[in-house]
Amino acid sequence: MVLVPSVMSSWGCMVLTEPPAQPTLFYPARGVTAGCARDATEIADALGALLGPARAAILLGAGTARTTSQVARDADIAISTASHHLSVLRGGGLIASERDGARMLHLRTPLGEAMVGAML
Structure with a gap:
């Protein structure tokens, strides 16, 4: 399984299981998405x-x-x-x-x- 931090989703995890891709879990990158909006x-x-x-x-x-x-x-x-x-x-x-x-x-x-x- 491949684990991928993502800045595109702050609400939860997404899973990719369709062949021929390896099973992949996308999860929110901690602290990154909230900070993007700060000036x-x-x-x-x-x-x-x-x-x-x-x-x-x-x-x-x-x-x-x-x-x-x-x-x-x-x-x-x-x-x-x-x-x-x-x-x-x-x-x-x-x-x-x-x-x-x-x-x-x-x-x-x-x-x-x-x-x-x-x-x-």
Whole structure:
């Protein structure tokens, strides 16, 4: 039997048994269909309710490596405040920080990606 996750059906399973096809069970892909309809504002609001608006914005922007100064500028907060938020997100396993010469680069971890992806 072939199992196939499907984003086309959110209401239940479908079965294909007609020869010459192999018996196939199509089932709803978990979490995908509901997230397709969410927009960026809705996602930011949901993350903001969970993490706070500043940390949510930092996590959403951490899809590309940025320095602490860039994070602070993008979030319109002081560098010390950005550093604190990054420390909290790093402690939670959502951000990884790596030294690059004199600067520190911050990027979402797989857990951070999963959290952002779960909101989609």
